[in-house]
Amino acid sequence: MAKRIVVVVSQGQSPHPAKRTLEEDLVTRLLMESGLEVMVIPHLYDLQPDGTGVLALQGVGGPMIVLSWLFDRAARWTLDRHNIRGAAGMTLLKADDEEEDDDESENGNGKSHAEGADDAGGNGKERVIDTRPIPARKIYCIDLRARTTAEPFLQEIQRIVAEHQTKVVDLLGWGASDSSASPTPPPTMAAPMTAPVAAPQPAPSPTATSAHAVGPIAAEAADGGSRVPLRVAEDIGRRWYPVIDYSRCTNCMECIDFCLFGVYGVDRQETILVEQPDNCRKGCPACSRVCPENAIIFPQHKTPAIAGAEGLASALKIDLSALFGAPEGAADALEVAARERDEQLMLAGRQAVGMAVGMPKRQAEAPAGKRDELDSLIDSLDDLDL
Numbered sequence: 001m002a003k004r005i006v007v008v009v010s011q012g013q014s015p016h017p018a019k020r021t022l023e024e025d026l027v028t029r030l031l032m033e034s035g036l037e038v039m040v041i042p043h044l045y046d047l048q049p050d051g052t053g054v055l056a057l058q059g060v061g062g063p064m065i066v067l068s069w070l071f072d073r074a075a076r077w078t079l080d081r082h083n084i085r086g087a088a089g090m091t092l093l094k095a096d097d098e099e100e101d102d103d104e105s106e107n108g109n110g111k112s113h114a115e116g117a118d119d120a121g122g123n124g125k126e127r128v129i130d131t132r133p134i135p136a137r138k139i140y141c142i143d144l145r146a147r148t149t150a151e152p153f154l155q156e157i158q159r160i161v162a163e164h165q166t167k168v169v170d171l172l173g174w175g176a177s178d179s180s181a182s183p184t185p186p187p188t189m190a191a192p193m194t195a196p197v198a199a200p201q202p203a204p205s206p207t208a209t210s211a212h213a214v215g216p217i218a219a220e221a222a223d224g225g226s227r228v229p230l231r232v233a234e235d236i237g238r239r240w241y242p243v244i245d246y247s248r249c250t251n252c253m254e255c256i257d258f259c260l261f262g263v264y265g266v267d268r269q270e271t272i273l274v275e276q277p278d279n280c281r282k283g284c285p286a287c288s289r290v291c292p293e294n295a296i297i298f299p300q301h302k303t304p305a306i307a308g309a310e311g312l313a314s315a316l317k318i319d320l321s322a323l324f325g326a327p328e329g330a331a332d333a334l335e336v337a338a339r340e341r342d343e344q345l346m347l348a349g350r351q352a353v354g355m356a357v358g359m360p361k362r363q364a365e366a367p368a369g370k371r372d373e374l375d376s377l378i379d380s381l382d383d384l385d386l
Contacts, residue, residue, distance in 0.1 A: 005161055006037045006060045009229075010044040010068035010075075010144075013238055018148070019069070025150040026067065031227050033154075035161050038229035044068045044078055045299050046236045053234045054082045063089070063164060065140045065157055074299035074308030075141040077243045081274065089140035093147070093156040125293075128246040128271055138164075240300065241277030242287060245308075248295035255287045255296060258337070258358035260345065263287075281344040289337035290360050334359060 007030050012019040023040070030038045039056060044066070047053040057064075057079070064086065068075045076088060140160055147153060242255075242263065251272055256264040264287075265275030285306045288296040297308040335355070342352035 004035060004037050005063045005065060005164060006039060007157060008039045008041060008057065008060075008064060008066045008068075010041050010066065010070075012069045012144075013043045013046065019144075022144065022148065022150060026153055027229055029150050029154050030157070031229060033158070033161070035165065036157070040229050040231045042232070042234050042236050044075060045070060046239050047082070047234065048236060049082060051234045051236065053232045053236075054084075056230065056232045057082065057084050060084075061137070063138045063140075065089075065142065065160060067142045067144050067153065069144050070141075070299050071304070071308035071310070072141040072143055073245065073310055074243060074297050075143075076139065077245045077297060077308070078299060079139065079141075080246065081243055084139070086135050086137040086139040089138035089160065091140050091142050091156060092159070093142055093152055095143060095146040125250050128244075128249045128251055131269075131271075132246065238300075239278070240282040240284075240298070241280045242274055243297040243299060243308075244272065244274060245295045245297055248293045250293055250295075252292060254290055254292060254360045258290045258341070258360070259287050260341065260350075260353070260358065261348075281347070284340050284344045286337040286340040286344075289333040289340075290358075292360060 009023055009027055009030075011023055027038055027040060030036055039060075041047070041053045041056065044053075045068075064084075066075055066079065070078070072091065079085070142153065142156065144153075249272065251270075253272060256266070256272060261279045261281060262276050263274060263280045265273055267273055285298045285301050285303075288294075288298055288301075288306050294305070298306050299308055301307045338353075338355050338359070342354060345352055
């Protein structure tokens with residue numbers, strides 16, 4: 001039996017009228033679509049790892065479409081941080097000003113070319129994601145900032161559902177024996193959605209605003225009326241912590257050397273992870289500047305490059321600090337990062353360390369690879385002292 005697609009609407013951090021209107025319009029329209037289940041959660045980035053929001057998301061075993069007020073890449077790796085994983089589904093709906101690869105498509109590992117290890121500069125480095133199994137389902141992330149009305153999002157979701165149904169039909173061989181007959185779709189994809197998905201049933205939260213705040217996703221109302229979404233209520237506050245993009249991360253450990261607040265650690269496989277996220281100093285993105293692969297994301301940062309925007313190839317050795325929000329006239333990103341770290345150290349009552357501690361060394365010590373035309377171009381740009 002095919003699993004229905006769960007559409008998750010992650011609410012904005014503030015009850016902005018325009019944002020709430022878009023969110024609720026989407027929920028209302030999605031409930032009229034067959035083949036979907038609908039879940040509404042607080043802001044994805046602010047969820048606590050042991051909260052009802054994460055538990056509900058972890059209970060979804062099939063394909064998922066996540067609509068959030070975050071860049072697609074930031075949302076995907078925020079989910080990954082909570083062990084909510086799957087192959088990256090390609091979405092066509094992008095913000096008008098977001099850079100996009102014309103030839104972006106999925107490769108055999110479920111990653112787009114923009115995310116693939118070899119495509120992040122073509123240097124062939126092993127990425128952490130290459131060593132991790134990918135669950136046999138897709139997760140599609142869509143930035144709610146891409147449009148201001150519900151219709152474009154609805155059309156993209158319909159496209160994804162149709163694509164998913166087609167793949168299920170092909171996989172099961174529906175109608176293959178008689179090409180003249182119309183294939184009969186799997187009944188679970190067209191039937192009214194009254195059955196719950198395998199999601200946890202947490203106890204009702206005191207902050208819940210509806211009798212349906214927890215329970216079966218998109219279940220029918222008890223009186224047999226209109227279907228309602230699962231609304232997950234959780235008492236959360238705004239958070240600030242780094243998210244690691246493992247499709248770019250090479251496990252070089254530059255971040256753990258640089259950060260002096262105990263944010264980073266390693267797991268049993270000696271892989272870097274964000275171990276103590278709430279140790280991070282609010283507003284400080286310094287570790288993202290020292291990452292040689294641009295693998296560290298701060299989803300709430302005002303600068304797109306740090307917040308997770310696509311299109312910035314980390315292996316390009318161009319040091320244009322302005323792209324990362326550096327003040328005009330700053331020498332380079334490392335000096336900016338050191339200054340930001342010193343500011344936080346002093347605010348915490350500690351001594352500033354400047355460039356003397358935790359500056360990137362591993363990449364400088366790595367053996368030089370064969371130079372190509374890109375290296376020459378970058379050297380020319382460096383000579384211009386941009």
